[in-house]
Amino acid sequence: MMKIKILFVTLLLSAIVACTPNTKEELSKQPIHLNSGHNCSIDNSTNATGKSTGTGYKILILMYHNLSSGFPSNEYDRKKSDFENDLKYILSKNYQLISMDDLLKLKSGQMQLNRDAIILTFDDGYASWYTKATPLLKKYNMPATYFIVPEWIGSSNYMTWANVYELHNYTSNGNHLFSIHSHTSSHPLLKQWGNAKPPAVWQNFLNLQLGESIDWIKDVTQQPTMFLALPYGDGAGDSTITQTAISKGYNGIRTSERASFTVDEMDLFRLPSVVILSTTRIETIDNYFN
Numbered sequence: 001m002m003k004i005k006i007l008f009v010t011l012l013l014s015a016i017v018a019c020t021p022n023t024k025e026e027l028s029k030q031p032i033h034l035n036s037g038h039n040c041s042i043d044n045s046t047n048a049t050g051k052s053t054g055t056g057y058k059i060l061i062l063m064y065h066n067l068s069s070g071f072p073s074n075e076y077d078r079k080k081s082d083f084e085n086d087l088k089y090i091l092s093k094n095y096q097l098i099s100m101d102d103l104l105k106l107k108s109g110q111m112q113l114n115r116d117a118i119i120l121t122f123d124d125g126y127a128s129w130y131t132k133a134t135p136l137l138k139k140y141n142m143p144a145t146y147f148i149v150p151e152w153i154g155s156s157n158y159m160t161w162a163n164v165y166e167l168h169n170y171t172s173n174g175n176h177l178f179s180i181h182s183h184t185s186s187h188p189l190l191k192q193w194g195n196a197k198p199p200a201v202w203q204n205f206l207n208l209q210l211g212e213s214i215d216w217i218k219d220v221t222q223q224p225t226m227f228l229a230l231p232y233g234d235g236a237g238d239s240t241i242t243q244t245a246i247s248k249g250y251n252g253i254r255t256s257e258r259a260s261f262t263v264d265e266m267d268l269f270r271l272p273s274v275v276i277l278s279t280t281r282i283e284t285i286d287n288y289f290n
Contacts, residue, residue, distance in 0.1 A: 057262065057263075058117070058260040059098070059103075059113070059261055060117070060119070060274060060288045061254060062119065062273065062274055062285070063121050063256070063276065064122045064133070064275075065077065065122070066124070066128050067079070067133055068080065069132070072278035075278050076275075076278070077278050080132045083136065086276065087142060088140075090118055090282075090285075091140060094115065095118045096115045096117040096118070098113075098118075098143070099143045100119060100145045100252070101179060104225065104252075104268075106263045106266070113263065119145065120143070120144040121147060121254065122147065123147050123229055124147070124158070125147075125152050125183070126157060126158060126159070127159050127163075129159060134167065138172070141172055141173075143179075145178070145179045145180075145181055146179070146180050147181050147227075148181075148183055149186065149213075150185055150213050151185055151186045151187075161220060164221070165220055180217055180220075181229065182226055183213070183231060184209045184213050185209045185212040186209065187231045188209060189232055189235075190231065190234055190241055194206075194240075206240065206244040210228065210244055210250070211248050214226050214248055214249060226249060228245050228253045229254045233256025233257065236253075241253075242269045246269070251268065253269045254271045255271060255273065256273060256275065257270070258275075259272035260288035260289060
């Protein structure tokens with residue numbers, strides 16, 4: 001019934017919408033150490049540090065949650081004015097802004113980095129993405145990835161499916177500025193849920209959480225690719241979760257393990273990220289590029 005409703009909304013919106021314009025606790029808090037702008041043009045030069053294009057440059061995935069107008073109500077909220085300062089700082093540092101889908105192009109060699117890069121991501125599907133984050137991202141022409149929980153869409157404080165459809169179809173200079181991806185169907189602890197349960201029961205649970213989510217999102221967006229963000233970061237590197245994601249058609253998994261990475265060391269199904277909290281000093285992201 002839920003999918004029928006979503007399909008109905010999608011068909012309705014396609015005729016009327018122009019294609020233009022809870023507190024979460026991470027399980028992994030410590031950085032992991034790996035070896036080591038919206039501008040995707042190929043440049044075979046070297047920069048002042050001697051890094052040649054496509055080799056040695058690092059990628060950092062930033063993770064945001066809810067945006068607040070006033071003082072944040074919990075550590076995962078980010079004040080809107082602080083978020084805008086974050087965007088200005090990122091632009092001032094001339095980081096290359098890329099999308100999650102660009103990781104596939106980098107992995108296949110269809111695209112190269114010409115400097116250190118940042119990916120902006122948002123978790124859960126808050127209404128503040130649509131009302132607060134998106135206008136600023138449009139203002140500065142910065143791409144972002146929204147990881148949504150389909151069962152939360154349309155409930156209080158969360159976006160509607162109409163919002164999701166509009167964001168997916170918004171374009172700037174002919175390119176999609178925003179992408180919609182999966183944060184599972186209902187945001188459970190994937191690995192912990194399976195503890196002490198028969199493998200078949202856990203597998204059915206994973207099939208539901210990963211399968212229903214990707215089906216709902218693709219019914220609305222018709223997009224060919226899909227990334228998964230692990231709720232609470234639970235299950236990073238787990239082979240059963242990874243294989244289930246692959247079998248359901250996912251192209252990669254974003255974790256909560258804290259690190260940057262190069263293209264050569266990139267594991268699409270264990271992508272680290274750095275959470276931006278209410279008290280985070282945005283300047284600290286520079287440390288991940290040293």
